[in-house]
Amino acid sequence: MGRYEIATVVDAWFALDGGAMFGIVPRPLWEKKLAPDARNRIRLAARCLVAIDRDARRVILVDDGLGDKWDAKRSDIYGIDRSAGGLDAGLARLGLSREDVTDVLLTHLHFDHAGGTTRRGRDGRLELSFPRATYHLQRRSWLWAHAPSDRDAGSFLPDDFALLQHSNHLHLIDGDASPFPDVDLILSEGHTVGQQLPRFRGEGTHLVYCGDIIPTHAHLRPSWVMGYDLFPVTTVEEKKVLLAEVLEDEGVLVFEHDPLMAGCRLREEEGQPVFHEAVEL
Numbered sequence: 021m022g023r024y025e026i027a028t029v030v031d032a033w034f035a036l037d038g039g040a041m042f043g044i045v046p047r048p049l050w051e052k053k054l055a056p057d058a059r060n061r062i063r064l065a066a067r068c069l070v071a072i073d074r075d076a077r078r079v080i081l082v083d084d085g086l087g088d089k090w091d092a093k094r095s096d097i098y099g100i101d102r103s104a105g106g107l108d109a110g111l112a113r114l115g116l117s118r119e120d121v122t123d124v125l126l127t128h129l130h131f132d133h134a135g136g137t138t139r140r141g142r143d144g145r146l147e148l149s150f151p152r153a154t155y156h157l158q159r160r161s162w163l164w165a166h167a168p169s170d171r172d173a174g175s176f177l178p179d180d181f182a183l184l185q186h187s188n189h190l191h192l193i194d195g196d197a198s199p200f201p202d203v204d205l206i207l208s209e210g211h212t213v214g215q216q217l218p219r220f221r222g223e224g225t226h227l228v229y230c231g232d233i234i235p236t237h238a239h240l241r242p243s244w245v246m247g248y249d250l251f252p253v254t255t256v257e258e259k260k261v262l263l264a265e266v267l268e269d270e271g272v273l274v275f276e277h278d279p280l281m282a283g284c285r286l287r288e289e290e291g292q293p294v295f296h297e298a299v300e301l
């Protein structure tokens with residue numbers, strides 16, 4: 021896409037309650053698209069995006085997954101499966117290591133998006149997982165993560181991000197000014213405060229990383245919004261704009277959590293953007 025080579029890497033597989041993933045949508049409708057397990061959970065990916073700009077020697081990682089700081093009890097609750105080797109194995113398949121990552125763009129700080137920001141070193145102390153990288157985050161997202169509401173406090177784990185504060189690796193962004201050429205930041209307020217979604221521009225088309233605004237292909241319909249969202253009506257309106265722009269540009273949507281596909285293209289049906297075909301990245 022333009023100056024960037026784009027790939028996706030799954031850090032981990034995990035599972036969340038199907039009802040929470042689909043909000044007010046009745047189970048008989050959503051279970052046809054993503055079948056739940058015996059505990060009513062849907063299998064999900066923690067899929068990160070890697071964008072390589074060889075000329076600028078820049079390697080951008082978008083979100084960094086669940087990470088590996090999980091005890092047995094929580095691993096069971098969330099059905100965490102890291103048997104494929106996580107980000108290390110995924111980066112290695114691209115010929116990269118953690119040291120090659122120059123920038124980590126975090127959409128927001130929920131534990132399934134920013135959990136890989138830190139890990140425990142040999143001495144057991146937390147360290148930044150990408151030692152050379154600058155971590156880019158919206159300032160409002162950063163502030164919200166430190167004082168969330170009672171409703172969403174469980175989605176933030178301070179061990180994931182507290183270390184950034186005095187690290188000199190944190191770049192807080194105010195608004196949509198992108199730190200990268202040919203990348204727009206789409207600001208989104210429906211799911212959480214200050215989510216940012218990168219849009220990589222090519223010639224006449226684009227690719228957008230959908231974060232938690234369209235987590236899977238089963239969430240393409242604007243009204244199919246997650247129960248987790250703080251402001252679901254806002255999400256509905258934001259999705260309509262994003263989908264219309266992707267349709268117009270014949271662009272690609274990348275799904276952070278889809279268990280079946282990395283992304284898709286859209287087509288128009290009765291005036292609405294609908295699923296067209298899966299895209300592998």
Ligand SMILES: [Zn+2]
Pocket residue numbers: 128130133211212232
């Ligand atoms: Zn989230």
